[in-house]
Amino acid sequence: MFFDLSDEQKQLVGLCRELAADFATRSGDHDREGSHPHENYDRLREEGFLAHNIGKAFGGGGAGLFDHTLAYEALAEGCPATALAFNMHASMVGPLTESDYVPDDTRRFIAKLAVEDKAMIAGNFSEATSTSLIGERHLGTMAKKVDGGWLINGRKMFASMLQAADYCAILTYPEGETDPRAGLFILIPTETEGRSVIENWDVLGMRATRSDSMVLKDCFIPERNALYLTDNIQPFRADQAHWFWASYTPVYLGVAAAAYKEVVKVLKDRKPPGYTQSLAYHPDARRKVAEMAVDIEAARLLVYNSAWMLDSQGPTPESLAALFRAKYMVGEMCSKVTGMALRLGGAHTIFKGSRIEQMFRDGALAPIQAPQADFCLLNIAIHELGLDPADLPPALTPEAKDKPSPAF
Secondary structure (H helix, E strand, C coil), X not given: CCCCCCHHHHHHHHHHHHHXXXXXXXXXXXXXXXXXXXXXXXXXXXXXXXXXXXXXHHCCCCCCHHHHHHHHHHHHHHCHHXXXXXXXXXXXXXXXXXXXXXXXXXXXXXXXXXXCCCCCEEEECCCCCCCCCCCCCCCCCEEEEECCEEEEEEEEXXXXXXXXXXXXXXXXXXXXXXXXXXXXXXXXXXXXXXXXXXXXXXXXXXXXXXXXXXEEEEEEEEHHHEEXXXXXXXXXXXXXXXXXXXXXXXXXXXXXXXXXXXXXXXXXXXXXXXXXXXXXXXXXXXXXXXXXXXXXXXXXXXXXXXXXXXXXXXXXXXXXXXXXXXXXXXXXXXHHHHHHHHHHHHHHHCCCCCHHHHHHHHHCCHHHCCCCHHHHHXXXXXXXXXXXXXXCCCCCCHHHHCCCCCCC
């Protein structure tokens, strides 16, 4: 399918490329320091990205997944960690304001925070008991009803931009519930008493996302911050999980594009001693560049197609299969392209401070970023074979079956 961008979409891409050029000047420093790119978040706040994918009825920009994809691919070329972490806000506020399963009061409340108050909302679902291999997650973070609100206890992992955000939206399990599908979305203000952060994000790539762990110990959260209480979270998940899954994919498309552009520059500029031409004229280099260009463009078309399908159809078996195909392709492509860029760039690119070295490490996370590669393949196969997912339950112990399940 040919994607002819509208004038508004071209302007959006142009703005994001301008922002990316600015972000790139600080990306390496934040990566080495593992520090929050506060300046980048401030720029995105100023340009209206906090409300970019909130519906126009609520005063937001009304961006769908396709526009989101265009924006975050471009932003990631400048600073992948900024795009990945800030996307956590987008993947929270969009679903919570768009889903018909969420109470109207909550939808208006979240929209007001993002549109009027310009509040940045992190989101976190991951826990130590999570596993991506079987697709089931058992919630250990508990919510106990008390006078005037809820008392929260538990621990969350991989909480991106946690200390830079104004709030963190999490999923908890209501104490006293018997249905493992029950859940409570709750909004944790940054200054909540009993909330602490364990700075354990010392990792290979995406270091500036600061995806640390959060501990909640007898945290009192007022009733107004209880966003969505349900005895079955699955309809909301089926209705909106595609936003969470699909919104990260263009970030890694941007990582691959950045590595590609950097190595092309290296090859064109570098002329070894004794050579009359640059490395760009070497036949092996030319062939590898061609492979990289084809891989990136093929992945981009899959991503654009899946975003377009999800915008036009919503989450259908066909559009979700397209999502999984796109994410799997981007994960494999990003690893290949960033690795090839490192090899073509040679010894000069392996030093810390090299942009290619940074993209190589950031790109290494692509296959394991949710939805992970194996999870994508599993769901693609289910669709292609016409299987019923209900007939493919994960193997759980009797004890695990009784624990609360579920979310993203």
